[in-house]
């Protein structure tokens with residue numbers, strides 16, 4: 339069954355068009371730290387030979403054409419596309435990438451073009467329409483109305499009407515099909531109607547009908563809007579192959595062929611090879627890559643040269659037909675800035691965060707149930723621990739405070755996989771200039787404020803009254819505030835480390851290790867005096883220390899200070915206020931500790947921002 343392909347609405351606008359060219363482009367794998375170090379210490383063979391992934395590539399993609407980069411797996415297709423898309427910085431490659439004959443301005447080009455990676459990085463809990471809508475809101479000026487119009491057009495163009503309201507889904511929670519997801523990924527990059535579209539493997543994993551649909555769609559865009567489309571492809575069928583205007587055949591990082599399909603066929607025949615029936619030219623060419631003469635600028639071949647000139651003329655004619663050819667300055671002039679103001683970005687991203695949190699059942703529902711259940715269970719275990727006097731009762735209560743903090747600080751780290759999953763999307767969006775890194779960090783912080791306040795209250799309300807802590811409203815409110823701030827601290831800590839670590843396993847190991855040592859140095863197990871001086875910094879960095887002291891002061895300071903904690907023969911031996919003095923805790927710490935905790939939150943968030951910014955900066959350069 340052939341899926342319908344609608345004609346996109348070009349809106350009658352003349353879009354600038356771009357010719358992309360590479361000249362003697364080579365890219366070697368960056369040397370690892372190991373190589374650098376061994377280079378310093380080994381005297382004989384200080385440097386391993388560099389591994390070139392792309393070697394001396396000369397190719398061209400023109401407006402109004404689909405250029406397909408083909409070749410066997412590992413040939414360097416993705417790498418070449420990443421260089422064209424500006425994902426690999428021009429400073430890391432040798433040779434040139436030219437746009438309309440001028441060296442590419444990677445930053446502008448990234449914003450002007452649309453780049454679809456091979457892996458679909460989408461929010462599984464958003465619907466197809468919402469996914470496109472958020473992308474449109476972030477990339478288009480003109481607010482909701484403009485975005486909704488564009489999304490409506492895109493959904494029609496991409497043939498996604500049937501699944502517009504369905505969630506994208508992932509893994510076990512299957513949502514839309516693979517082909518539909520691929521089209522959504524393409525749609526996300528098409529919202530701002532880029533003049534250049536780069537797509538890595540648009541058809542891999544799709545059945546032949548869906549694959550044909552995707553390529554036909556691109557073909558229609560090329561024909562009607564004069565876009566420059568470059569895509570990589572693995573094993574196209576006959577019908578798909580016919581839709582390509584230009585083929586770049588790669589093998590081991592080098593170009594075997596750069597031109598039309600007919601041209602390739604002629605070259606194969608010229609090399610004395612016979613194409614068997616029922617095998618398409620490209621498939622055969624990939625099979626016999628070793629036998630095709632490599633095409634370089636020096637390859638003398640008058641016949642092909644003439645043919646190429648013909649192709650060029652054809653293409654120029656197309657340019658004349660109504661697509662304005664942009665020049666380089668034009669690109670710099672048009673280099674789009676952010677579509678939204680700072681505040682608008684925060685509000686859009688905040689809305690998306692909220693949707694994701696509320697729909698992440700594991701996070702949302704379990705956090706709520708966990709807080710409530712833990713509150714009731716802990717409450718019932720430590721119930722009225724204060725009715726008795728003496729050291730045991732005091733120790734029990736201290737144990738309750740310590741355990742509460744362990745619970746509050748450690749359960750928040752389960753947000754790590756969600757943060758990590760989002761990081762891929764974040765990197766993609768910021769590299770294409772969709773929003774500022776700072777807006778993302780601020781929106782993320784703001785969204786968690788009410789959510790964690792609710793979680794904190796669900797825990798505090800049962801536990802505070804069941805355990806029988808100091809029975810006054812101000813005591814309860816202060817306790818609830820400390821719990822809230824502890825949750826925020828833990829959340830910021832996790833956000834910061836999720837920006838830093840490469841993988842989930844490393845993230846959980848580091849976070850668990852640090853949390854454990856924070857607990858150890860909190861002052862609960864080892865008093866401050868007993869901690870060796872060279873470890874004392876850990877005491878001050880401990881996320882446990884400050885709220886633990888706050889709990890003690892709230893319970894045993896102020897109005898509760900006159901309470902008797904230990905008595906002998908009717909005479910009080912230890913008043914609460916004396917206990918605090920023993921612990922070297924002043925009443926004023928009640929607020930200074932809160933300030934320290936707030937500065938921890940701020941510090942971790944700023945660190946998170948800096949790490950994310952560095953990550954983006956590294957990708958940019």
Ligand SMILES: Nc1ncnc2c1ncn2[C@@H]1O[C@H](COP(=O)(O)OP(=O)(O)O)[C@@H](O)[C@H]1O
Nearest residue numbers: 367391409410411412413414415416417418570
């Ligand atoms: N960052 C990297 N580290 C190590 N090897 C890499 C890296 N990027 C690419 N390669 C290697 O370069 C070759 C080309 O990769 P790629 O461009 O992904 O190929 P293709 O997309 O054609 O399958 C492969 O052999 C791959 O293993």
Ligand SMILES: [Mg+2]
Nearest residue numbers: 415416417456
């Ligand atoms: Mg690839």
